[in-house]
Amino acid sequence: MTKIISIVTPVHGPGVRFITDAYRSIDAQELPDGWSWEWCVQEDGDGVDAAVQLPSDDPRILVGSSRQGGPHVARTMAFARSTGQYVKSLDADDRLAPGVLARDIAVLTSRADVGWTTSRVLDLMEDGTTRAFEGDPEAGLLPRGSSYAFWEQHRRPQIHPATLCVRRPLLALLGGWMALPASGDTGLLLGLDALSHGWFSDEIGLLYRKHADQITTHPAHSAGSEWEARMSLIQEHAVALRAWSGIRNASDAPDLLQNH
Template identity: 25%
Template sequence: MNSYAPRTPRVSVIIPCYNLGQYLDDSVGSVLSQTFQDFEIVIVDDGSTDPATRALLADYDRPKTRVMHASHGGVSAARNLAIASTTGAYLCALDADDRLEPTYFEKAVRLLDGDPAVAFVSCWLRAFGDEEWEWKPERCDLPALLWEDTVLTASLMRREAIVAVGGYDTEMPVQGAEDWDLWLTLVARGYRGAILREVLFNYRRREGSLSTVSWNGSGHLSLASYRVAKHAESYRAYLIDVLLHQDAETSALLRQNDEIERYNASELEPAVALRREELAALQSRLASITPKVRELEAALGAVSAEVTALRTSASWRITGPLREAYGWWLRRRGAR
């Protein structure tokens, strides 16, 4: 039984969950730890097939939290379902494996309350898990968004703006980058966003996540083609800005590549050559020593065989009492 009681909160947190039950408590816990507490949490089980996730969500009991179950339709459909089932004036689309810093809602709500012209509030983030880095974008205007997604997935958004543009696009060719598409749509229609210059979000990097597919995996080209075609008017209007940015990015990469090549030629290659020379010298010494080692091993084997033969001989057994008496005499002599 969920402990959620119907109410009208300021913030509705929507969390799609597809086979991510192992991370869900961390995500929900980061919401429950917010200094701003006027919120509801709606988790959409997006047709999970993982037994552990299904068992967890079958009776998930957390404060201010309820669970909805749906057939698997993808993250966009799950978010739209949650949006339609919530009432908060502000929305936060939190992924089931990410975490918020405790003051995120407090600071984002303050900004939205103070400036009605702002439709969504993002922030800086810190990556954790398989990778560790920080992401600190400065702009979220249309030219910036055309060349890069500079807005957090879990940005705090005005419900009225999201509803006005039709929510998340469910027609994308593969899952991933659906939030980028949403920000482009919002800003192209005149809505404005803002970025809090503070790390208030923790972004989990893991193998197999949707972001790895949409950024670097097989879905990248199809998503890029879809985005450019859908937002063709905006790309045409800001083509020069986009090309100049891409040229600057390419130039920066080429400079970095040149630095790496020069370092390789001046430092790494000489070091490798030196180590190869050292290895060759050691191998030469080893080759000269090996015959001597084998000779010693053969001599040792021969001596060992003689000792074994002696100790198994009849004379060794016959003289055994004499050796014991001689040993006793030596011990007595040493004791005086």
């Protein structure tokens, strides 16, 4: 029986122009024997028309639509339609790097103690040049709690949450992405970090496109009352999960992460 890795992608009006590049980056992936991918594209609101930008003869592409709720609500709705035992995040304006899905699968199938993976990122500038994401950790195991420790000190994640690949039961336990106008993926990362070890690959896993229409360019993204509220809730969420997971025996973690 074929095993599935699900890629979940929210898309709104301005981002749909890049979605064919995202598809090409997925279609070029080489997976281990016995594996295939499905791509759950979620239109965030009416009038996005993502399907017309994508091949109509590829049954692995599953386009859905929901009321406008922002990228993290749409991403969670895509997760709700997915079937894979591992779930990979990809924004509509970004591109997967060659080999990343195979690397994610290799880690999660070989390490029962690891619940999620991330990868090195290059920013893709509008002129086609790339820039490195500064401050990556060492490759390998990310011990449970280490991502929160960095975030608490710097108020930003050390690893890029846009590269997350997560075991399905763990993602379901957290309810998907936090329903915030931005930073919902950071909230998910810190939730995952509270419950499980992660893994960082220093091979490039994502080209993160920089452009004028992305939500990170909004003035409220990194300052002001909205930012303060988002950061406060993300911290409260992470602290509560850390307290809850602290009463569990560490030996229970592999059972929590298995797919049933």
